[in-house]
Structure formats: C-alpha cells, structure tokens
Amino acid sequence: MTETPQTADLLEATLPRGEKSSLDRLFGALLPFSGLLLMITFVVCVSLLMNMNPLNILRRYNLLTVLIQTTVVAIAALGMTFVIISGGIDLSVGSVMALTTVTIALGLEKMRAWPWAAGLLGIATGGLCGCLNGLMITKLRIVPFVATLGMWTVARGTAKFLAAEQTVHVPTTWLNDLMIVSLKSPGLWILLVSVVAMLLVLRYTTFGRYTIAIGSAESTARLCGVRVDRMKVGIYTLSGLLTGLAGLLLFSRLSVGDPTVAVGSELYVIAAVVIGGGSLSGGEGSIAGTLVGALTM
Numbered sequence: 001m002t003e004t005p006q007t008a009d010l011l012e013a014t015l016p017r018g019e020k021s022s023l024d025r026l027f028g029a030l031l032p033f034s035g036l037l038l039m040i041t042f043v044v045c046v047s048l049l050m051n052m053n054p055l056n057i058l059r060r061y062n063l064l065t066v067l068i069q070t071t072v073v074a075i076a077a078l079g080m081t082f083v084i085i086s087g088g089i090d091l092s093v094g095s096v097m098a099l100t101t102v103t104i105a106l107g108l109e110k111m112r113a114w115p116w117a118a119g120l121l122g123i124a125t126g127g128l129c130g131c132l133n134g135l136m137i138t139k140l141r142i143v144p145f146v147a148t149l150g151m152w153t154v155a156r157g158t159a160k161f162l163a164a165e166q167t168v169h170v171p172t173t174w175l176n177d178l179m180i181v182s183l184k185s186p187g188l189w190i191l192l193v194s195v196v197a198m199l200l201v202l203r204y205t206t207f208g209r210y211t212i213a214i215g216s217a218e219s220t221a222r223l224c225g226v227r228v229d230r231m232k233v234g235i236y237t238l239s240g241l242l243t244g245l246a247g248l249l250l251f252s253r254l255s256v257g258d259p260t261v262a263v264g265s266e267l268y269v270i271a272a273v274v275i276g277g278g279s280l281s282g283g284e285g286s287i288a289g290t291l292v293g294a295l296t297m
Helices: 005-014 017-050 060-085 093-110 115-138 144-162 186-204 206-216 218-223 228-254 265-275 287-296
Strands: none
Touching: 060 093, 060 186, 060 206, 060 228, 060 265, 060 287, 093 115, 093 144, 093 228, 093 265, 115 144, 115 228, 186 206, 186 228, 186 287, 206 218, 206 228, 218 228, 265 287
C-alpha cells in the first residue's frame, strides 16, 4: 500500500519531535557498528540455542562448526567487499587460499620453531598475489575478470608445483588451534577484529572514501585528483592479505597444506558480498552486509 502525503504527515505528527530526533541520533550512532552488533547478536543466539534441550535438532557441535567454518568465507569476503565496491572482481580467491596453505606448510618444515613466521609468510603470499592482480589491471590494462582468472590458474598451478601435487604434512603447532570448535576460538576473535578494522577503514578513512568514489564514477574520481591506479593496487593487495589470512585459518582447520582445497570458494565469497548488498557494477557495499551474507552462506 502506498503512503499518501496525508498519511505521512499524520505519522510524523504522531511522534514528538524530540523523541524522533533522539531515535535518529541513536540509530546514526549505532549504524557504524552494525556489523559488530550483528556478530555479537549472532554469538548470543548461538549460546542460547546451545543451552536448550539437547534433543533439539540444533546440536552444540553443529552450530559451532557452522560458525567456525563461516570465518574463512567471511574474512575473505571482507577483502572482496573493497574490490567489488571499487568496481572490480577477484576470481583468484580459492586458488590463493590453497597456495597459502601450502606456503605455510612448507614454511613450517623450514621454521618449526617459529610458527608465527610461517603464518606471516602465508599472509604475505596472499598479499603478493593481490598486488600482482592490481598491477596487471592497472599497468597492463587487463580487465579484472581476465587478470584474476589468470591468477586463479597461476596460483593453483604454483601450489601444486610446490607441494608436488600432494598434501604437505607438518608437525602440530599452535597454528592448528586457531580454528578449534569453541566460542573461545581464536578464529572468531580474528574475524571480530577484522570486521571492526575493515568497518573503520571503509567508513572513516580516505582509503575507504576513495574506494567508493572509484566504484561510483572512476573518471570523476580521477579528475578530482584520486590516484586511481595506486588505489586499485592497494585495494587488491588488501584483498589478497585478507585472503591470505583466510588461508591461514583454513590451514588451521585442515592441519595440512593442500593444493587442491578451496575449489570454487571464490563463488561463495563473491555471493556473500552480493547477498549483503554489494553491487557488481561498483559503488555499493558494506562490511555489515557482507557479514550478513557470509553468515547466510
């Protein structure tokens, strides 16, 4: 039913002006933290469900398993949000995650005493792949679809070459405990920190504003002095770093380096952003929406 001007005036007159402005201010204050509030609400709901009758169809372990598995897609989708808002696309996510798991496993073989170094090596591998994507798009003028599709092939092939087409088994370290099935799982805290950080970057930094400007009207942004090429390299590098972080959590869940893992994961990551309100034509998207999309997936 359409709302007539008379109805709108009546509804507006129903609420006192002071009360309406207070609600608006409250909504405006909470809006930037909607992603964090959503995450907290979801965790609280899961906790309540876990304390219900054990005969309930929703079992404690199943709920936690779903929540933990969501973190991998969600973290990769945070980076994809910036890419899609800028008007780009990244099809190499799954292959880069596989390469990351192999890199971490090989790093642990050489640096058993420094698991953190192997983890950073894996994240850096993702960042390097993202940077190469950005350079191909900006310097070689290759469209994002083709450039990242090429990286999808190269990253997967490199992972198989380094791993000799087999899984890489390594000794157990504290990296394997990042994805334990528990509400105290470090993976959940990593996701929470990542959501807050990316929310602040997108809403309150020049980097975030320029990302939206490029996706909305690239030519206008260029005329306004935005270094579009440098921004695109930065956007894809950020996406690669978050993909590497997702690969680290994936390695923690698998406990091995697997060059064949995460096939098709890029589709889930892209879908999470689109379900959350991101537009493939660029200029639209949000961290909170992406989190909703990832939880839906």
